Amino acid sequence: MKFKYLLCFASLFCSTNCSYNSEDDLTEDAIVEEFVTYNDNIKSIIDTNCIFCHSSPPVNGAPMSLITYNDVKDAVENRDLIGRISTTDAGFVMPFGGPRLPQNLIDLVIQWEQEGLLEN
Numbered sequence: 001m002k003f004k005y006l007l008c009f010a011s012l013f014c015s016t017n018c019s020y021n022s023e024d025d026l027t028e029d030a031i032v033e034e035f036v037t038y039n040d041n042i043k044s045i046i047d048t049n050c051i052f053c054h055s056s057p058p059v060n061g062a063p064m065s066l067i068t069y070n071d072v073k074d075a076v077e078n079r080d081l082i083g084r085i086s087t088t089d090a091g092f093v094m095p096f097g098g099p100r101l102p103q104n105l106i107d108l109v110i111q112w113e114q115e116g117l118l119e120n
């Protein structure tokens with residue numbers, strides 16, 4: 001009797017595993033929808049935390065504006081934007097003077113770069 005229960009349990013476990021495998025295609029679709037893009041995810045972070053100084057024209061000593069997609073993309077590629085928001089050095093961090101952005105927002109910008117700095 002006990003053995004039957006075990007078998008039943010084992011086959012249940014196996015069938016869950018099998019159906020999980022067959023969901024691979026669905027999972028890929030979900031990931032495509034979850035790409036980080038400038039318009040969906042990044043613009044609001046920059047607008048809230050950076051354009052106070054990185055406006056157009058930039059103010060408060062900021063050297064460039066971060067208003068458009070190309071501005072922000074260029075800053076990631078050529079001005080170490082990710083290094084500046086990731087650092088724990090209070091004298092170097094952006095936003096200028098701190099505090100550092102919440103880690104989940106920093107991670108989004110890093111993911112955006114890894115996925116190819118998509119606009120849409």
Ligand code: HEC
Nearest residue numbers: 049050052053060061062063075079080081084094095096
């Ligand atoms: C209070 C004003 C202010 C805010 C807010 C601010 N910055 Fe800055 N930013 C500056 C100043 C001033 C400099 C130039 C001095 C320096 O590099 O530390 C600068 C420089 C930079 C640089 C380096 C540019 C270069 O060519 O060396 C980057 C990248 C940058 N900021 C990104 C950001 C990002 C991203 C945010 C928002 C998360 C932000 N900044 C928020 C004032 C600001």
